[in-house]
Amino acid sequence: MVRILQITLICLVSFTTFGQKFQVTGTLKDSLNQVVDGATVVLLKSTDSTLVKFALTDVEGKFKLKDVDLGKYIMQMSHLGYNTFNKTLEVVGPNSTIDVGELKMYSSSKDLQEVVVYEDRIPILFKNDTIEYNASSFKTGENSDVEELLSKLPGVHVDKDGNAKAHGKKVEKVLVDGKEFFGSDTKLATKNLPSDVVDAVQVFDDKTEFSKFAGIDDGAREKTINLKLKEDKKAGVFGTLRAGYGSEGRFEGKGNANKFTKNYQASIVGVANNTNQGGFSFNDYINFIGGMRGLMQMAGSEGSSFSMNPEDMGMPLDLGNNEGEKTTYGIGGNLNYTISPKTDLRSHYFFYHFKDHLREESEQQSIFGNTRLNTEDSASSRNMFNNHSLSTTISHNIDSNNQLDFNVQGLLGGGISSAMSRSRNSTINNLGYNLANRDNIGDAQNMKINGNLGYRVKLGEPGRVANINVGGSVNRSTNGRTMATQATSYFDTVIALEGANQLQEIEKDRRGITSAIKFYEPIKDGHFLTFRGNISAQRNTISQMFYDNSGATAELNQKLTGKFQNNVLNWQVAAGWRRNIGKRNLMILGGVQTVQQSNHLYGEQKTNNNLVPYVNLTFDSRSSREGAFELRFNSSLQAPSLDQLSPIINNLDPTYLTIGNPDLVPEYAQELNFNLYQYDPFSFTSFYLDARASYITNKITSSIDIDPNLVRISKPINSNRAYEADLGATVNTPIKPIKAVVNVAVKGYYNRQTSLLNKLENEQDLYGSSVDVSLANRKEKDKVDIRIGAKISYNLARHSLNTGGNYFDNSYYADCRTTLPKGFEIKSGLDISQLAGQAFDESQNLFLWKASVSKSIWKKRLQVVCSVNDILNQNRGVRRFANGNVIGQREFNTVGRFAMVSLVFNLSKFANPNEVKFVEEH
Numbered sequence: 069m070v071r072i073l074q075i076t077l078i079c080l081v082s083f084t085t086f087g088q089k090f091q092v093t094g095t096l097k098d099s100l101n102q103v104v105d106g107a108t109v110v111l112l113k114s115t116d117s118t119l120v121k122f123a124l125t126d127v128e129g130k131f132k133l134k135d136v137d138l139g140k141y142i143m144q145m146s147h148l149g150y151n152t153f154n155k156t157l158e159v160v161g162p163n164s165t166i167d168v169g170e171l172k173m174y175s176s177s178k179d180l181q182e183v184v185v186y187e188d189r190i191p192i193l194f195k196n197d198t199i200e201y202n203a204s205s206f207k208t209g210e211n212s213d214v215e216e217l218l219s220k221l222p223g224v225h226v227d228k229d230g231n232a233k234a235h236g237k238k239v240e241k242v243l244v245d246g247k248e249f250f251g252s253d254t255k256l257a258t259k260n261l262p263s264d265v266v267d268a269v270q271v272f273d274d275k276t277e278f279s280k281f282a283g284i285d286d287g288a289r290e291k292t293i294n295l296k297l298k299e300d301k302k303a304g305v306f307g308t309l310r311a312g313y314g315s316e317g318r319f320e321g322k323g324n325a326n327k328f329t330k331n332y333q334a335s336i337v338g339v340a341n342n343t344n345q346g347g348f349s350f351n352d353y354i355n356f357i358g359g360m361r362g363l364m365q366m367a368g369s370e371g372s373s374f375s376m377n378p379e380d381m382g383m384p385l386d387l388g389n390n391e392g393e394k395t396t397y398g399i400g401g402n403l404n405y406t407i408s409p410k411t412d413l414r415s416h417y418f419f420y421h422f423k424d425h426l427r428e429e430s431e432q433q434s435i436f437g438n439t440r441l442n443t444e445d446s447a448s449s450r451n452m453f454n455n456h457s458l459s460t461t462i463s464h465n466i467d468s469n470n471q472l473d474f475n476v477q478g479l480l481g482g483g484i485s486s487a488m489s490r491s492r493n494s495t496i497n498n499l500g501y502n503l504a505n506r507d508n509i510g511d512a513q514n515m516k517i518n519g520n521l522g523y524r525v526k527l528g529e530p531g532r533v534a535n536i537n538v539g540g541s542v543n544r545s546t547n548g549r550t551m552a553t554q555a556t557s558y559f560d561t562v563i564a565l566e567g568a569n570q571l572q573e574i575e576k577d578r579r580g581i582t583s584a585i586k587f588y589e590p591i592k593d594g595h596f597l598t599f600r601g602n603i604s605a606q607r608n609t610i611s612q613m614f615y616d617n618s619g620a621t622a623e624l625n626q627k628l629t630g631k632f633q634n635n636v637l638n639w640q641v642a643a644g645w646r647r648n649i650g651k652r653n654l655m656i657l658g659g660v661q662t663v664q665q666s667n668h669l670y671g672e673q674k675t676n677n678n679l680v681p682y683v684n685l686t687f688d689s690r691s692s693r694e695g696a697f698e699l700r701f702n703s704s705l706q707a708p709s710l711d712q713l714s715p716i717i718n719n720l721d722p723t724y725l726t727i728g729n730p731d732l733v734p735e736y737a738q739e740l741n742f743n744l745y746q747y748d749p750f751s752f753t754s755f756y757l758d759a760r761a762s763y764i765t766n767k768i769t770s771s772i773d774i775d776p777n778l779v780r781i782s783k784p785i786n787s788n789r790a791y792e793a794d795l796g797a798t799v800n801t802p803i804k805p806i807k808a809v810v811n812v813a814v815k816g817y818y819n820r821q822t823s824l825l826n827k828l829e830n831e832q833d834l835y836g837s838s839v840d841v842s843l844a845n846r847k848e849k850d851k852v853d854i855r856i857g858a859k860i861s862y863n864l865a866r867h868s869l870n871t872g873g874n875y876f877d878n879s880y881y882a883d884c885r886t887t888l889p890k891g892f893e894i895k896s897g898l899d900i901s902q903l904a905g906q907a908f909d910e911s912q913n914l915f916l917w918k919a920s921v922s923k924s925i926w927k928k929r930l931q932v933v934c935s936v937n938d939i940l941n942q943n944r945g946v947r948r949f950a951n952g953n954v955i956g957q958r959e960f961n962t963v964g965r966f967a968m969v970s971l972v973f974n975l976s977k978f979a980n981p982n983e984v985k986f987v988e989e990h
Contacts, residue, residue, distance in 0.1 A: 094168040103129030107147035198272040207850035217263040235747040236754030240290040265301040270294040282533040312970025333404040392426030415460040423452040432956025440496040453483030469526040482513035500559035510549035531590030555722040557777035580606035603639040608710040633668040657684040708732040753801040771824035790821035807847035831868035865950040878902040891924030931972040941965040
């Protein structure tokens with residue numbers, strides 16, 4: 069009986085302790101008995117040293133590790149300037165709180181900013197404003213890439229498209245051992261580097277090169293990830309090769325090879341496929357053209373709306389769409405080389421061959437006061453392009469007070485294209501219509517060269533610094549095409565509208581030089597006077613020669629032939645005051661900006677000047693690495709582009725003619741930005757808010773007239789004013805009860821501007837909003853990795869001349885990866901697209917399901933992958949849009965169902981790292 073009671077008691081105790089959670093508490097002090105504030109305290113599994121729990125000490129040196137399971141652990145304490153402290157710990161019952169008492173940390177005899185202690189395997193370490201993750205503490209699957217490693221780090225979120233956010237902010241740069249990898253393209257690094265070569269992942273807000281040189285915080289930040297490679301992985305070549313072939317003639321090839329040493333980083337990447345995978349991300353193109361400012365300048369040079377043309381790019385891009393059927397071949401090389409202790413070289417080159425075949429059907433409704441125009445269009449096009457691009461930067465430290473940077477970028481490309489389309493324009497009451505046929509074959513060539521020389525200098529007294537930049541650019545393109553158009557109007561009588569059978573030669577030449585200077589003068593601690601000045605001169609020319617093929621010989625069309633030149637002189641001077649006290653920065657800058665335009669056409673010249681006040685107010689506060697906010701106000705002039713100014717008619721579509729306006733004046737924009745960022749390292753919860761509002765006078769918009777035969781003529785004009793506003797907020801936080809993490813992103817925008825429709829003012833209001841929610845597991849991600857999510861988008865267009873329309877664009881997705889014994893892995897993904905809204909006749913639902921099974925063989929160096937894309941064969945290209953006075957829908961061909969067998973070969977073969985041993989340190 070007693071024996072039975074004992075067994076029963078043991079069972080009861082076991083039952084109460086099974087699943088019981090404990091908390092571990094303690095206090096950290098140094099050898100002088102002073103509390104150690106902000107130290108990292110972690111629990112590691114004693115079996116494999118992977119991370120279990122994490123905490124920081126408070127202002128009293130105390131820490132608390134919550135929800136700890138029974139078991140044996142290694143407890144590690146670390147802090148900058150102290151030796152790492154390791155202690156074995158066994159958590160047993162029955163008490164729910166285990167107090168380890170007062171623990172001592174001893175000062176390091178070395179400068180820990182110069183020493184990296186990998187053997188201690190600290191999963192998360194705080195070093196000033198840097199958070200460092202030990203890669204070995206976060207398990208990844210076989211042959212996984214850096215993207216998978218990042219998705220497992222607490223506080224880091226990677227969405228389904230591979231875009232990374234760290235602590236709530238978008239990752240702008242990914243470095244490898246502190247150096248750029250193919251420029252600033254984040255995906256090129258995360259998707260091509262294998263995770264097993266990474267020793268540590270460092271996350272921090274990087275300053276500008278000028279700020280780091282001058283020692284003056286200018287407030288500019290880029291969320292940056294630095295991948296520190298394992299020392300033993302630098303001894304040879306590493307990378308992966310992938311090749312596959314499938315049904316429907318589909319094929320894929322992708323590979324990379326890397327060799328990193330102390331003095332250089334060399335990499336080669338390549339891509340070949342006909343599955344609509346570009347291979348390189350849009351960020352790499354942004355980097356090539358000079359960042360987002362370069363993109364905005366290009367947008368301005370091509371019109372108020374910006375479209376990406378393959379012939380203008382230097383590499384095969386993955387633009388996030390699946391329009392048409394594309395075949396891509398590309399290869400690129402990257403080299404970072406330390407020429408001498410004072411000189412560094414960074415260079416990358418791309419070549420790609422691209423061709424596509426696009427068939428599309430579209431239907432749209434245009435609003436012209438009391439008239440609604442329905443347009444139905446069918447088109448087919450084929451394009452083929454070859455492009456070479458090169459970017460090289462040389463940085464030279466003359467001495468500690470003088471630095472030089474020289475950068476040159478070049479692009480050379482061209483190709484051929486052919487397109488034919490048929491369109492029907494009719495009124496909503498179908499009283500009449502017109503039909504148009506368009507056929508053209510084109511041959512385009514494009515050449516770009518950009519160069520910039522930067523010089524930074526310290527002028528004696530600390531804080532007295534100057535930055536000087538001088539640059540130049542040449543952009544030349546030629547486009548020759550044979551075009552045949554024909555249009556007929558069917559109203560009360562049948563009328564043949566003006567068509568064309570022409571040989572067209574168009575040349576564009578854009579050349580410019582720029583110079584800028586920035587100077588700081590210290591007046592007392594943390595206070596500076598600043599001066600800025602910049603000037604740029606551009607000469608833009610378009611030459612158009614059109615020949616009519618009316619008979620045996622081609623005759624010059626005088627009406628459509630011409631040469632237009634636009635010269636722009638833009639200068640700006642400003643002076644102000646900057647205050648840098650601790651983590652709080654304030655800058656007030658005021659001055660003037662002028663844009664002088666001179667237009668030449670047929671010997672006539674027209675010049676106008678615009679002088680406006682320039683204001684820049686910036687305030688930012690960074691109380692710690694856990695939070696910051698920034699408020700900025702800025703005003704500036706933006707000159708109209710060459711295409712917007714040129715008064716030469718574009719007759720590519722005989723029912724929709726476009727012409728520029730040499731009377732345009734620059735836009736004047738006043739913009740207010742607010743950013744708020746918060747990150748809690750205890751709970752790994754982040755919050756990011758970005759708000760922007762702008763008021764624009766002389767906004768460049770459009771004037772569209774429609775004649776009785778439904779022929780439209782579009783011309784850019786200056787409107788009185790326009791308003792723009794957008795808001796975005798993101799929250800990322802763990803849900804502990806279910807061992808998962810949730811990410812919620814909310815976006816919204818508003819745009820108001822005025823256009824002319826048949827000489828009547830039309831106030832356009834565009835609204836848009838979206839909510840994107842995703843949920844991913846955090847536990848056992850190396851075995852089962854699940855992500856589910858939904859994105860709900862709503863768009864609304866309103867017009868003062870008519871009602872407009874609205875529509876929903878929703879998507880739902882689920883992805884799962886399961887790792888099985890003996891090297892098997894199963895992946896499956898389902899995307900559901902739902903298009904609905906009162907502006908369209910019917911709702912549409914598309915179910916896109918893909919899956920793969922893989923098996924690792926040959927000591928895990930080779931992986932066999934069997935996959936099926938679009939299992940249900942429902943992939944169909946659909947786009948809906950609402951812009952200005954137009955709302956519509958496009959349907960196009962795309963890659964559908966196919967099966968494929970691929971081989972993935974791991975080039976990496978290095979010696980196994982030394983076994984890590986933990987000892988208690990004092």
